[in-house]
Each structure stands twice: as structure tokens, then as C-alpha cells.
Amino acid sequence: MNKFSDSVPESALPLPASHAMFDGTIAMSSGSLRPEKDEWLQEQLVPGLKLIVVDRGELLCDLPGSGRxxxxxxxxxxxxNQQEGESRQRFEPGRQLDYTTIALTPAAVASHIDSEFQQQLEASFQSRRFSGPRLLVLEASATIKSLHAQVATCPMQGLSRALFLSGKALEIMAHALDSLISRPAPEASALRLSNSDIDKLHLARKLLAERMLNPPSLAELALSVGFNTRKLTVGFRRQFGESVFEYLQNLRLDTAWRMLTEGEVSVSTAAYSVGYTPAHFSVAFRKKFGVSPKSLRG
Structure with a gap:
């Protein structure tokens, strides 16, 4: 059975590796810190990719290669991080920090993230220019903040809790990775889109709409329109103002809105028709439109 931490001692650091899920290559931890002392604390870094959602609070992080x-x-x-190492962290004494961490071992990166996607991550972290661990700080989207809140307030116990949190870990990972690869790299500002490139981006959006229930992967979509995935993700956001993932999610929810307001369909039917389970659909729908889908059915 999967185990997750709900709280940690005040002097502890968020170390998710002891709470493994799936095949042991992905781990999650969620909790709060409220240190009493103003001091630097050491954290051992292990190879892999770690995502930390900081919902509230602040800290100083001193990471070799990324500075303070x-x-x-x-x-x-x-x-x-691709090698053993350590970092230092200093938290504000007496101030609470709420967090959720998700860690992927190198085996998880290799088995769950295809090689082209890994190349995009390396480009985002500029791994070829810098050795050692790299740290990027991204804005937490409304979706990620909502997912963190669902993790922090999960009322379930036992196996139901483990399954629920496993799903939320994957959702957080998906949104965070989407933000990472969509983040403009330093060279992205020099990206020029020709009229032909713009036509290809519109074709990519059309293909996503046609395959809404069974969308192609980024690599498949890029190949279909004659781009590499980096140019597709950066160009798509520049042209349409949202990432490929955001476009697909908004398309599904907008389609469901029309189904509920223009036709005699149930909430469950609308949810399954656009690729959601009813439970996840209701949460996403309310988040986007501010009303529950059930309220549209009278």
C-alpha cells in the first residue's frame, strides 16, 4: 500500500523519497514546516527530477550551479539533478511553509518520459551549458494550487486515500511538466515563425480538436505537422496564448458547456463525451466557469 506523509517534524525537510508509489520510481510527500530556528539545513540531493509545490511560505535555497x-x-x-550532491535551505523561523513534493528517479524519467521530452527538459534546464543540479522556479497555476489543496485536505483513508493521492501526484506532474517545456528558453525569444510555421500551428490545433478524446502525444503531434516538439510547444503558446495541454483542456470543457446548455444530456454523459470522469469533470468545470455542471441542468 502506498504511504504519504501528512505532516513532518518542524525541523525536517521535504524528503519525499520515503513515500514511494507505483513501481517505487515516483514518490510523493505533502505537509507543513514551521521551523523555530534561523539556520541553514542540509539536504542530500539524489539524481532525478523533483517538483516542489510551495503553496505558502518562503525560503532561501542554495544549490550548487544555480546559486542562492x-x-x-x-x-x-x-x-x-544527474548526480549525487547536496543543497542548503533556510526557512523563515515561526512562519509556516506548506508544500507538496513529487520526485522521479532516473528510472522513472527513463520509463515515463520519452527521449524527446527529456531533451526538452534538458533545454529548459540548460543542462548542456551547466553541470550539477539545476533549479527553476515557476509560477503556480490556478490548477496546480487547486490540486495541492485537494492533496492537503484529502479526507480519505487507507487504499482509497493512496489511490486518490497517486492520481493527484500524476496530475500535478503533468501540469508542472507542461509548464516547464512551454517555458521559453533563452533562445526562444529569437524564434521566428514564418507564415508556413503559423499554418502548421493551426493544423496542429485542428488535429487536437479532431482527436479530442484520444489526443496524440506531443511527439506525434509535432511529427504530424513537421515540427520538433520544442518548436511546437513554444510556437503554440506564442501563437495562441496557451500551451497545447491548456488548449486541449479548455476545448473539452467548452465542448461540455455547449452540450449541457444546448442539449438534453446528463452531466455524466457530457463528462465521458469529452474524456473526463464525472468527479474530475465537476471539479475542472467549476474551476473554469465558476458554476457546477449540475446547475446547468436545472
């Missing part, structure tokens, strides 16, 4: 950074929540910290 002041981090204030809400945000998402992404650490990409």
Missing part, C-alpha cells in the same frame, strides 16, 4: 534563490509561494520549484 529566494523562493516565495505560491510557486513550483523544479530541480533537475
Amino acid at each position: 534563490q529566494h523562493i516565495t509561494g505560491p510557486c513550483v520549484c523544479a530541480v533537475w
